[in-house]
Amino acid sequence: MAESQIDRLITQMSRLPGLGPRSARRAVLSLLRDPQGRLLTLARAMEETARSVKTCSACGNLDTCDPCHICADPHRDRELVCVVENVSDLWALERAAVHRGIYLVLGGTLSALSGIGPENLNTEPLLGRIQEGQVREVILALGATVEGATTMHWLQEKLRPSGVMVSQVAQGVPVGGALDLLDDGTLAAALGARRPA
Template sequence: MSGGEIDRLILLLSRLPGLGPRSARRTALHLLKKREGVMEPLMEALAQVAEKVRPCATCGNLDTSDPCAICADPRRDPALVCVVRDVADLWALERAGAFQGQYHVLGGLLSALDGIGPDDLGLDRLEIRARTGAVTEVILALPATVDGQTTAHVIADRLEPLGIGLSGLAQGVPVGGELDYLDDGTLTAAFRARRPV
């Protein structure tokens, strides 16, 4: 159908979330038709992001600075730490504006099938943060899935001896729901109605 370079572009685009082969072909064609207005600025932005964006050593958020802007913000409450599965969940909560504390990004959930254990999720880093004495409550904002609930129980077991308040998101988050797909109102209501774990 086309040169190898175009086929490779389509293949790479089809690997992005929400883009299948047909959408990838349309996107590739649009990029090729709009080289100066779309493709070249996109290539520049991708190169800069690849070079400058790194995970925050404190929370795991993605940013150009370390600590990230959220961790470095003096207006955020360091006594509240919200544990999320990944950066997409952190971004969803920030978009909703429902939380003014700090975060801890796990980078996944415990999963025996996928071979993901506690050491793979940075639970030691969370425990160290919780032991500093500044943290008074850890909010577990994890998916209402089997893996999410298992992860929440393991975290609760590890933090319980520290005497820190533990809570989880409540109403508004459906069973099997993913934070990144929920609307801002649902996320806000879930935060306000959090409950002890």
């Protein structure tokens, strides 16, 4: 029996992060209850975005313009660059409104198992800006994983000769976190990064 159009839509929706088959069915059912108002509006927005989305040549962000809205913002501190692994990390920092500089999206982290080496990372825009004397500080905001730590170490070594200040985000106990619920690695990072009270 051939798959119906609705089943195909559910299958496509279930491929999205955070949506399994049951969540996808609920989402599709909600859209189908108002096909003109919800489904077609969503379909048009998706089609327009698919046609206009671009990767920012300055930082690697996804936006509908190049340079992206962040890089084009004249109120940003252009000498302060926050390096993140992927666009979702950039969007998380923007949502929290904690960084007023610009970004660089690496597009991954170093991983011998996955075959990702330094040549696969988006570092050229950052290195070019540093070479031109346009960067005061680089903040490394990478995940607390083996790959993230390896990438941070590699970047620190790569940037050391430039004389640019390199910092990294603190890692350890989250706000509201209880010590007895944290894993050993988080506890070790928290104790290792302690500071005077």
